[in-house]
Amino acid sequence: MTALLEVHDLARAYPISTAGGARRILHAVDGVSFALERGRTLGIVGESGCGKSTTAKLTLGLLPATRGRVTFEGNPVTAERDRHWRALRRRMQIVHQDPLAALDRRLRVGQQVMEPLVIHGLEGSADAQRQKALALFDAVGLRPDLFERYPHELSGGQRQRVVLARALVLDPALLVCDEPISALDVSVAAQVINLMQDLQARFGMAYLFISHDLKVVRQIADEVAVMYLGRIVEQGPPDALFHAPAHPYTEALVSAVPTPLRGTQGRIILQGDPPNPVDRPSGCAFHPRCPRAVARCREEAPALKPAADGRLTACHLVADAPVAVVA
């Protein structure tokens, strides 16, 4: 069986001009590949500018790719806004960080949940559309009396539930979530995380879950990809990556998570800021900040390849998976 979503060598570059007037190329995403099975969750983590949100947009065809291909349910995803793309988009939806910005302030929230059905001409009558929207309201835990409210009359958590209901009303197979709970308070974030897990168990859609928060990603993801400067540097099960990181960047990222009472022992503090993607360092892009870099890291870019336990790592210092010897 082929995966629900296959992304191969995806790249997006932007030509920019620097302050000095020179033409340069900014590689926002630079050769990303992954696959996502039905009903599963892939988390993408990384710091700002690592290309995780651009990857989300490329996956949905919201941005044209410079290179590479995306296949969804066996069909190629392009950024052409044609009938083919609209049909695919019914099956793949996006949830953003800020629910207030994603909702129309002048429209009742119930109306907004029904809107995708109206646009795609589904469910026949207006009454059937309303019933379907109300069923989704119930599924995301919103009281039916909120159906006629406006976004500003709801709390942040309720708004994010409305956004989820609207995304799910078309029965998508894939939900791309870009920092969906970052704007929510702790107690409400937990409600939404649990809700997302319940909805996945009930409706079976896959999540591409983008976040800077390792704890949230560990809670929700079956697999995690860590991005640095437009490339995946490590990918595997969350507990493998977060409890025994192989790539020095993953290690630093895990170590940077503030943990009460840990003190400073064993903490890795990286020097400096992530480099500007326009001035991508030669070799391994992480080498200028890497505490373990050797000469080879400056010259040769490491490929993402399987390590002994099956996870993928792009680091010269991680031992390769043992190659089966053919007699």
Add this chain to the structure above:
Amino acid sequence: MRLHDFTVSLPGAVQIVRGLDLSIARGEALGIVGESGCGKSVTWLAALRLLGRNVTTRGEVLLEGRDIGQLSERELARVRGGRIALIFQDPSSALDPVQSIGTQLTDVLRRHRGLKGEAARREALRLLDRVGIADGPRRLKQYPHEFSGGMNQRVMIALALAGEPDVLVADEPTTALDATIQAQVLDLIRDIRRETGMTLILISHDLGVVGDLCNRIAVMYAGRIVETAATRDLLTRPRHPYTQGLLAALPTLDGPRRRLTPIPGTVPAPTDIPLGCAFAPRCPIAIERCERELPTLTFAAQDQRAACLRLGEPVALPGAPVPVSMTSEHAGVPA
């Protein structure tokens, strides 16, 4: 420093901080946590009269026994930036975009320490070096937009240190920063505190950040402190149902993956605070009395106080959490 019966009201008699009592010992690192709207930031902005005339305060703000609420604008200006310094979440909006870093630093040094000319420049260079900004002479001539977010927060810290304050109030100082940069800045604050013995008040929504840096934590809910204790006690045996709820709602990086226990409902609006305990409508152990009676902070253990009417009772708490990151298996993680 001590706040006594401190109340902050918006026009229309809407109270956002309701009778706060809090004292901070010299050299202590106190963390203040709570969700948005609980009044954790407003308390300190109002205490230093930074919120304009529409906001009225009541109660006392004592600095070494002296009520700074009674000071004239001019006297208070010397306290702000001098005795008490503030840093905020967004350094680029707190810095002046049209003045060079050097001008902003020497300005504070002149105002609060009377340093001028070459002496001010030397001290500015020393401060930049102290906060980990290399290439000082060139950096002094640069403007905030030429710095990254993490670098600007370092500049903010240098500005705060310029007045040699006794107290640093840091309001979400790392919230806008990336994980690895956050770790750098937290480490810097920790080092400076160790060197200078400065008192720290760290305001954050993130229990991880506060627990990492502070030796005592106060938890705020709906304009009041509901629990205060030493960091370890608060995190390992929380006594207030809200603190327990917060800890159970947090995902963790280690230990077994378990379903989160959210706190039902949402934070009440400041115009709509329940009469008795503000947490009662969301509390798993609330009884009828909680809806009528306002609980006060009561000793639950040595140095641990909680504002809960059922504190003395042997109540079996549903889902009382033992934070996973506190367990012994955590000791070696991450390797």
